[in-house]
Amino acid sequence: xxxxxxxxxxxxxxxxxxxxxxxxxxxxxxxxxxxxxxxxxxxxxxxxxxxxxxxxxxxxxxxxxxxxxxxxxxxxxxxxxxxxxxxxxxxxxxxxxxxxxxxxxxxxxxxxxxxxxxxxxxxxxxxxxxxxxxxxxxxxxxxxxxxxxxxxxxxxxxxxxxxxxxxxxxxxxxxxxxxxxxxxxxxxxxxxxxxxxxxxxxxxxxxxxxxxxxxxxxxxxxxxxxxxxxxxxxxxxxxxxxxxxxxxxxxxxxxxxxxxxxxxxxxxxxxxxxxxxxxxxxxxxxxxxxxxxxxxxxxxxxxxxxxxxxxxxxxxxxxxxxxxxxxxxxxxxx
Amino acid sequence: xxxxxxxxxxxxxxxxxxxxxxxxxxxxxxxxxxxxxxxxxxxxxxxxxxxxxxxxxxxxxxxxxxxxxxxxxxxxxxxxxxxxxxxxxxxxxxxxxxxxxxxxxxxxxxxxxxxxxxxxxxxxxxxxxxxxxxxxxxxxxxxxxxxxxxxxxxxxxxxxxxxxxxxxxxxxxxxxxxxxxxxxxxxxxxxxxxxxxxxxxxxxxxxxxxxxxxxxxxxxxxxxxxxxxxxxxxxxxxxxxxxxxxxxxxxxxxxxxxxxxxxxxxxxxxxxxxxxxxxxxxxxxxxxxxxxxxxxxxxxxxxxxxxxxxxxxxxxxxxxxxxxxxxxxxxxxxxxxxxxxxxx
Numbered sequence: 001x002x003x004x005x006x007x008x009x010x011x012x013x014x015x016x017x018x019x020x021x022x023x024x025x026x027x028x029x030x031x032x033x034x035x036x037x038x039x040x041x042x043x044x045x046x047x048x049x050x051x052x053x054x055x056x057x058x059x060x061x062x063x064x065x066x067x068x069x070x071x072x073x074x075x076x077x078x079x080x081x082x083x084x085x086x087x088x089x090x091x092x093x094x095x096x097x098x099x100x101x102x103x104x105x106x107x108x109x110x111x112x113x114x115x116x117x118x119x120x121x122x123x124x125x126x127x128x129x130x131x132x133x134x135x136x137x138x139x140x141x142x143x144x145x146x147x148x149x150x151x152x153x154x155x156x157x158x159x160x161x162x163x164x165x166x167x168x169x170x171x172x173x174x175x176x177x178x179x180x181x182x183x184x185x186x187x188x189x190x191x192x193x194x195x196x197x198x199x200x201x202x203x204x205x206x207x208x209x210x211x212x213x214x215x216x217x218x219x220x221x222x223x224x225x226x227x228x229x230x231x232x233x234x235x236x237x238x239x240x241x242x243x244x245x246x247x248x249x250x251x252x253x254x255x256x257x258x259x260x261x262x263x264x265x266x267x268x269x270x271x272x273x274x275x276x277x278x279x280x281x282x283x284x285x286x287x288x289x290x291x292x293x294x295x296x297x298x299x300x301x302x303x304x305x306x307x308x309x310x311x312x313x314x315x316x317x318x319x320x321x322x323x324x325x326x327x328x329x330x331x332x333x334x
Numbered sequence: 335x336x337x338x339x340x341x342x343x344x345x346x347x348x349x350x351x352x353x354x355x356x357x358x359x360x361x362x363x364x365x366x367x368x369x370x371x372x373x374x375x376x377x378x379x380x381x382x383x384x385x386x387x388x389x390x391x392x393x394x395x396x397x398x399x400x401x402x403x404x405x406x407x408x409x410x411x412x413x414x415x416x417x418x419x420x421x422x423x424x425x426x427x428x429x430x431x432x433x434x435x436x437x438x439x440x441x442x443x444x445x446x447x448x449x450x451x452x453x454x455x456x457x458x459x460x461x462x463x464x465x466x467x468x469x470x471x472x473x474x475x476x477x478x479x480x481x482x483x484x485x486x487x488x489x490x491x492x493x494x495x496x497x498x499x500x501x502x503x504x505x506x507x508x509x510x511x512x513x514x515x516x517x518x519x520x521x522x523x524x525x526x527x528x529x530x531x532x533x534x535x536x537x538x539x540x541x542x543x544x545x546x547x548x549x550x551x552x553x554x555x556x557x558x559x560x561x562x563x564x565x566x567x568x569x570x571x572x573x574x575x576x577x578x579x580x581x582x583x584x585x586x587x588x589x590x591x592x593x594x595x596x597x598x599x600x601x602x603x604x605x606x607x608x609x610x611x612x613x614x615x616x617x618x619x620x621x622x623x624x625x626x627x628x629x630x631x632x633x634x635x636x637x638x639x640x641x642x643x644x645x646x647x648x649x650x651x652x653x654x655x656x657x658x659x660x661x662x663x664x665x666x667x668x669x670x671x672x673x674x675x676x677x678x
Binding site for chain 2: 218
């Protein structure tokens with residue numbers, strides 16, 4: 001199989017390990033290769049950013065971790081449990097330790113339920129409806145996300161703003177005290193000022209509940225601010241994995257550099273790096289041979305079409321899958 | 335910045351107010367916003383959801399005339415003509431030939447059952463009077479102008495056959511078809527990926543430079559206009575709170591809302607786990623009357639003076655080009671560190 005390498009995995013310390021994850025969808029037009037063999041892991045208390053543009057497979061990967069639906073192939077190990085091998089009931093129990101937050105906070109809440117019912121739902125699902133401490137736990141979770149339980153208790157989702165709904169989604173997540181939370185574009189539907197509130201809240205919740213986060217987003221500035229490590233994806237493949245500082249200072253993969261150079265910085269004096277890419281994403285129905293970025297890459301040559309690059313270490317914890325990686329920093333000093 | 339000469343005003347809007355009469359009460363979506371756009375100039379209107387930025391430009395164009403519940407007052411002068419008060423029927427000769435518009439979602443702005451070429455028929459044949467054959471040739475030229483490969487083949491494709499970025503290029507080509515004097519781009523890149531956003535913004539900058547068209551870019555993202563606009567208007571709760579050339583807005587930010595908005599943006603230069611300066615609370619409910627400064631309930635610097643009368647746009651440090659409606663502007667802060675003067 002055309003794997004992109006697993007040298008970057010740290011087998012002894014991970015709470016979550018994903019190996020050779022493949023997600024394919026059958027459609028009338030053919031097989032969509034959404035994720036084609038990515039591997040990553042997550043340490044306790046760590047935040048891993050999965051970043052890329054639409055169609056890179058980051059959301060498909062996030063859903064496959066939750067087994068929603070299970071991946072086409074590959075393994076997802078949470079703690080010591082291999083999720084892809086579990087039967088339905090065992091998976092249901094194991095999943096209480098891994099929760100998910102979605103992009104649109106309003107549509108991810110049942111409009112007919114009251115907020116206290118929404119947050120109590122996971123307790124009902126996993127522990128039954130007669131827990132004596134239910135109300136107390138719901139109150140605590142709501143307070144932890146900065147909502148006043150007395151005010152929102154009997155409200156319904158439509159009475160709250162988008163930011164408040166996202167707080168409810170986070171409360172619903174942490175009420176089970178999970179190990180891992182998968183956040184799929186949790187702030188992209190929110191205004192900048194509210195986005196900052198939610199990002200701060202995620203950092204607080206992570207600290208307080210000892211969470212490990214997989215943070216999926218298209219916005220590189222947001223990802224840089226919240227992640228310890230970042231994995232850049234393109235058309236179902238991993239391009240580069242690195243500690244966030246290193247990735248942003250010395251992006252080695254041409255695609256990472258393009259992404260970073262494209263960020264519109266809210267500063268008229270900031271240097272604007274040239275973007276050396278044209279064209280658009282090829283179809284995931286029929287991805288290019290070799291390196292999938294070669295059709296848009298300014299450095300591509302015959303080798304890139306013939307041979308798929310494998311993740312190789314270029315710095316401490318910094319891995320890149322490219323035949324012609326960059327060595328110099330993105331912006332020259334001074 | 336390239337301030338065009340005085341008197342070269344293309345669009346002048348005075349004290350525009352738009353109210354929607356809804357079942358839940360009157361919503362004051364825009365409450366008294368003025369704007370000047372000179373020929374060839376690019377103006378960025380920046381604000382969050384509900385700030386009234388989109389309703390404002392729609393009211394300027396007269397598109398709100400299509401909404402029976404909308405009431406618009408104020409004066410709109412465009413290229414020597416008064417647009418305010420005209421009915422949608424009378425404005426048809428303005429929409430397209432005089433003012434072009436592109437929207438956020440390029441999928442819904444194109445008709446899904448019409449081929450790309452058919453979209454060009456109306457502007458080119460009706461407004462410019464071209465023959466069917468000439469219109470087709472011209473449409474292909476326009477598509478080529480906005481960087482669409484194989485333009486002739488595209489004419490016979492449907493919108494769903496193109497990617498999001500290509501569809502937005504088609505929308506830009508359509509807006510440019512009659513060579514309007516003003517292009518209004520409402521969140522033109524919000525639905526697009528960053529690399530495509532960069533391409534579309536570069537394209538907009540290039541066509542405005544080539545054609546000498548004036549542009550209004552509406553965005554929630556200060557980064558989109560930081561390098562591309564001449565002037566910036568920051569809106570909050572239906573009001574313009576700060577307006578200035580782009581440099582002063584970023585370098586000598588006056589209004590506390592602008593300051594807070596800039597501070598809340600996550601920067602790439604931040605080290606991981608930087609605590610962001612979030613703005614507490616949410617924007618006000620526009621169905622209720624707002625007393626004083628609309629931002630006061632969320633502002634760290636607000637006092638009783640802010641909650642009294644609505645602050646007016648006044649020059650910052652005597653600079654007539656830089657206006658802010660703030661009782662305690664950031665420019666009054668005593669500069670910390672560098673005692674190099676300048677700010678009084």
